[in-house]
Amino acid sequence: MTAMNQALTLPLAPPRLPWTRRALTWTRSQLFPSAGHSLLTLGVIALLCWCVPAALNWLVFDATFVGEHARDCNPAGACWLPITQRWNLFVYGFYPQAEQWRVTLSFVLAGSAFGLLFFKRLDRRLLLAYLALLPIVMWWLLKGGAGLPEVSSTRFAGMLVTVFLGTAGMIFALPLGILLALGRRSKLPVVRLLCVLYIELVRSVPVISLLFMASLMIQLFLPPGSAFDILLRVQLVLILFTAAYMAETLRGGLQNLPRGQYEAAQALGFGYWKTMGQIILPQVLKQSIAPLLTQFIGLFKETTLVMIVGVLDIVGIAMSTAVTPEWVEYGHEIYVFLAIYFFVICFALSRYARHLEQRMEQSRS
Amino acid sequence: MISKAKSDPALMVRIEQLNKWFGNAHVLKNISLNVEAGEKVVICGPSGSGKSTLIRCINQLEQHQQGTVEVLGEELNGSVKGLERIRRQVGMCFQHFNLFPHLTVLKNCTLAQTSNLGVPQDQAIERALSLLDKVKMRDHANKFPSQLSGGQQQRIAIARALCMQPKVMLFDEPTSALDPEMIAEVLEVMTSLAHEGMTMICVTHEMGFARKVADRIVFMDQGEIVEEAPPERFFSAPESPRTQRFLSQIINHGVHAQ
Ligand SMILES: Nc1ncnc2c1ncn2[C@@H]1O[C@H](COP(=O)(O)OP(=O)(O)OP(=O)(O)O)[C@@H](O)[C@H]1O
Numbered sequence: 001m002t003a004m005n006q007a008l009t010l011p012l013a014p015p016r017l018p019w020t021r022r023a024l025t026w027t028r029s030q031l032f033p034s035a036g037h038s039l040l041t042l043g044v045i046a047l048l049c050w051c052v053p054a055a056l057n058w059l060v061f062d063a064t065f066v067g068e069h070a071r072d073c074n075p076a077g078a079c080w081l082p083i084t085q086r087w088n089l090f091v092y093g094f095y096p097q098a099e100q101w102r103v104t105l106s107f108v109l110a111g112s113a114f115g116l117l118f119f120k121r122l123d124r125r126l127l128l129a130y131l132a133l134l135p136i137v138m139w140w141l142l143k144g145g146a147g148l149p150e151v152s153s154t155r156f157a158g159m160l161v162t163v164f165l166g167t168a169g170m171i172f173a174l175p176l177g178i179l180l181a182l183g184r185r186s187k188l189p190v191v192r193l194l195c196v197l198y199i200e201l202v203r204s205v206p207v208i209s210l211l212f213m214a215s216l217m218i219q220l221f222l223p224p225g226s227a228f229d230i231l232l233r234v235q236l237v238l239i240l241f242t243a244a245y246m247a248e249t250l251r252g253g254l255q256n257l258p259r260g261q262y263e264a265a266q267a268l269g270f271g272y273w274k275t276m277g278q279i280i281l282p283q284v285l286k287q288s289i290a291p292l293l294t295q296f297i298g299l300f301k302e303t304t305l306v307m308i309v310g311v312l313d314i315v316g317i318a319m320s321t322a323v324t325p326e327w328v329e330y331g332h333e334i335y336v337f338l339a340i341y342f343f344v345i346c347f348a349l350s351r352y353a354r355h356l357e358q359r360m361e362q363s364r365s
Numbered sequence: 366m367i368s369k370a371k372s373d374p375a376l377m378v379r380i381e382q383l384n385k386w387f388g389n390a391h392v393l394k395n396i397s398l399n400v401e402a403g404e405k406v407v408i409c410g411p412s413g414s415g416k417s418t419l420i421r422c423i424n425q426l427e428q429h430q431q432g433t434v435e436v437l438g439e440e441l442n443g444s445v446k447g448l449e450r451i452r453r454q455v456g457m458c459f460q461h462f463n464l465f466p467h468l469t470v471l472k473n474c475t476l477a478q479t480s481n482l483g484v485p486q487d488q489a490i491e492r493a494l495s496l497l498d499k500v501k502m503r504d505h506a507n508k509f510p511s512q513l514s515g516g517q518q519q520r521i522a523i524a525r526a527l528c529m530q531p532k533v534m535l536f537d538e539p540t541s542a543l544d545p546e547m548i549a550e551v552l553e554v555m556t557s558l559a560h561e562g563m564t565m566i567c568v569t570h571e572m573g574f575a576r577k578v579a580d581r582i583v584f585m586d587q588g589e590i591v592e593e594a595p596p597e598r599f600f601s602a603p604e605s606p607r608t609q610r611f612l613s614q615i616i617n618h619g620v621h622a623q
């Protein structure tokens with residue numbers, strides 16, 4: 001009787017095999033389940049054996065990290081000197097040396113926003129306030145005024161441009177996208193028409209032409225003499241452009257949410273904004289994490305297009321480095337560095353989205 | 366004559382000459398229905414007869430085109446602010462529960478209180494827990510709706526509506542999406558609610574429940590109220606042949622009757 005009770009209450013654990021056996025079964029079932037699979041597995045292993053050591057040798061083991069001139073480079077490996085030597089330029093652009101702490105500080109602020117997003121316990125209002133203020137504070141730090149010496153934005157270049165455009169772009173594009181998506185489904189015909197018109201117009205024009213318009217045409221509409229900072233203009237274009245795409249993503253989510261959710265909220269006396277803010281959008285945003293992330297990453301990479309209208313972002317600095325006589329031979333390294341730079345940031349974003357999704361999964365089961 | 370009914374303070378819901386169209390389909394035809402405080406009205410009728418549409422006009426989930434709908438002495442028309450105030454006093458339970466899947470059971474029950482009634486958080490939680498207790502779901506307060514059975518979800522939906530301390534409760538086929546063994550637990554909650562004196566308007570095919578609880582049964586067919594009678598007379602001596610046909614069908618198919 002007691003034995004039977006015990007058997008009933010003890011959870012039945014799956015039989016544990018020794019790890020060697022488990023490794024063997026795993027290998028067999030995952031890597032060599034059939035002749036075709038085995039061939040593929042062997043092929044991939046061969047490919048990796050062939051290119052990984054070569055790549056590592058070139059990138060790290062035979063590479064030159066310290067030195068001053070092109071002649072210090074080991075010709076067998078990569079030469080990272082154009083980057084290390086011009087690191088300051090890559091990061092701060094032409095920002096005056098004495099004021100560079102402001103750039104560093106704004107990087108730290110942007111970075112800590114990313115860090116804060118990982119804290120589950122943080123009060124949501126605090127986080128939102130931080131995010132809302134971040135672009136403004138960053139702009140003030142970078143540009144100066146109100147106590148800080150002013151720095152002309154023609155001196156902005158390099159990572160500083162990418163990070164500023166990326167961060168502020170993401171922070172403003174999402175709320176604007178949400179408003180547009182809601183407007184597109186609004187009951188008010190004028191609001192709906194405006195939103196549809198806006199979204200369709202923006203989506204049917206390449207971002208490059210929008211950037212050109214921003215850099216050339218806006219000047220025509222503004223009163224003469226008033227200068228609207230070029231960096232802010234391209235920032236505006238990036239935000240407006242990304243928001244239109246986000247609006248479409250979110251509209252899909254809004255449409256797919258069962259009508260019963262709206263009805264239950266209405267029946268409980270929620271008004272329009274409360275229904276959206278507390279019932280509908282939390283569900284839609286959660287479902288849309290993956291496509292929104294794609295757009296965030298897209299935005300981040302599109303910041304490189306600002307080069308076309310004369311703003312030197314990190315790609316601009318890289319290209320100008322690649323054509324200086326001293327480093328003209330090291331174009332490969334410079335572009336590999338760019339690839340790594342963008343990969344690291346986009347990969348971090350993608351990991352964060354994954355983390356968010358998992359956190360929401362966990363809170364439901 | 367309209368003003369006479371209007372001045373009756375015991376009237377919770379007053380519907381006069383209500384007409385509603387979906388496009389060209391005339392789905393509610395000259396409906397008049399009064400519900401007094403504490404009354405339990407069961408609405409039944411064949412599928413597509415307009416039961417849901419009628420009950421949804423009472424909290425304006427559907428807008429009517431003609432006639433008067435008056436709830437708690439206030440006429441419902443286009444004005445939004447008044448509508449939200451009325452909706453907070455009219456609870457509704459749906460066929461498919463419509464709990465908010467991103468919130469815990471407890472939060473489902475407190476959100477509307479704190480956000481729409483301005484009840485302080487701790488008071489809202491207290492009220493929610495006592496009502497969850499009443500529907501025997503207090504132990505599940507921290508779960509999410511997706512972790513619960515249909516019957517449990519429907520009981521929570523009832524508790525959620527009751528948290529607003531409504532004066533009238535509307536039920537739109539609350540048990541018809543449930544497996545038979547879960548129907549009883551939901552009906553039990555509804556019956557005890559009825560015994561406490563709640564005003565209830567209930568679309569259902571549970572004839573056993575109707576016989577036991579209803580003060581009046583309203584039979585609808587093709588957008589009209591065909592017959593309106595207390596349960597004894599409704600079941601024993603239905604007047605209209607349409608009612609007779611409906612009752613014989615429902616009793617022959619047996620599932621819903623007792
Ligand atoms: N949103 C809508 N748009 C168009 N027609 C509708 C809509 N909702 C309901 N109808 C139509 O109105 C009529 C009445 O529908 P209603 O849902 O009120 O019926 P019901 O009596 O609740 O039926 P059931 O027992 O199947 O729930 C039906 O003919 C239905 O097709």
Ligand SMILES: [Mg+2]
Binds near residue numbers: 416417418537538
């Ligand atoms: Mg119905």
